[in-house]
Amino acid sequence: SQQGEEDPQALSIQEGENATMNCSYKTSINNLQWYRQNSGRGLVHLILIRSNEREKHSGRLRVTLDTSKKSSSLLITASRAADTASYFCATYRDNYGQNFVFGPGTRLSVLP
Amino acid sequence: DTEVTQTPKHLVMGMTNKKSLKCEQHMGHRAMYWYKQKAKKPPELMFVYSYEKLSINESVPSRFSPECPNSSLLNLHLHALQPEDSALYLCASRGDRGPDRSGNTIYFGEGSWLTVV
Numbered sequence: 001s002q003q004g005e006e007d008p009q010a011l012s013i014q015e016g017e018n019a020t021m022n023c024s025y026k027t028s029i030n031n032l033q034w035y036r037q038n039s040g041r042g043l044v045h046l047i048l049i050r051s052n053e054r055e056k057h058s059g060r061l062r063v064t065l066d067t068s069k070k071s072s073s074l075l076i077t078a079s080r081a082a083d084t085a086s087y088f089c090a091t092y093r094d095n096y097g098q099n100f101v102f103g104p105g106t107r108l109s110v111l112p
Numbered sequence: 113d114t115e116v117t118q119t120p121k122h123l124v125m126g127m128t129n130k131k132s133l134k135c136e137q138h139m140g141h142r143a144m145y146w147y148k149q150k151a152k153k154p155p156e157l158m159f160v161y162s163y164e165k166l167s168i169n170e171s172v173p174s175r176f177s178p179e180c181p182n183s184s185l186l187n188l189h190l191h192a193l194q195p196e197d198s199a200l201y202l203c204a205s206r207g208d209r210g211p212d213r214s215g216n217t218i219y220f221g222e223g224s225w226l227t228v229v
């Protein structure tokens with residue numbers, strides 16, 4: 001079963017625009033991780049944000065975390081066609097660092 | 113090196129066959145995972161091994177049998193599968209550096225595409 005919910009489920013934008021994806025989760029967390037998956041491929045880890053962090057940057061990626069609202073957002077700036085992929089947030093559902101579950105994901109299409 | 117290797121990349125098997133999926137990592141990680149992913153869905157957790165012991169089984173049918181022969185290897189034995197078991201099977205691993213295991217990144221392999229006919 002899933003821990004979080006993402007919205008939108010699908011997002012289509014033009015190259016150069018920014019893409020924002022949101023994730024909500026249900027239980028308290030130590031951290032939240034974002035992954036990218038190109039069609040039919042494995043998951044690539046993008047960024048990890050800890051519960052005591054509010055914002056984190058990595059290149060064109062900006063992740064925010066609001067633990068009071070149990071939500072996170074992933075912003076991709078100046079998107080490229082190569083950013084076309086599915087994006088998932090994931091968290092641990094337990095306190096032992098084992099039960100790692102994914103939200104439903106956002107399918108991003110960046111049109112050239 | 114943050115690599116998790118899965119073999120085979122593609123597997124077609126009949127419902128009476130016995131086959132295995134293999135996963136290998138050499139990052140010294142002591143937690144390894146199997147996930148199942150259907151098209152346009154998120155990965156679903158199946159099994160977790162911690163220090164070569166099965167710690168989580170998410171009520172997976174017994175036709176899927178995991179095995180962790182050593183800290184680098186993880187197998188998923190398949191027997192008497194159904195067509196609805198056709199999916200992408202993903203292996204992942206996580207290190208235990210630091211006091212907070214959940215603070216470590218989980219790394220995924222490219223997956224094994226399974227088709228049951």
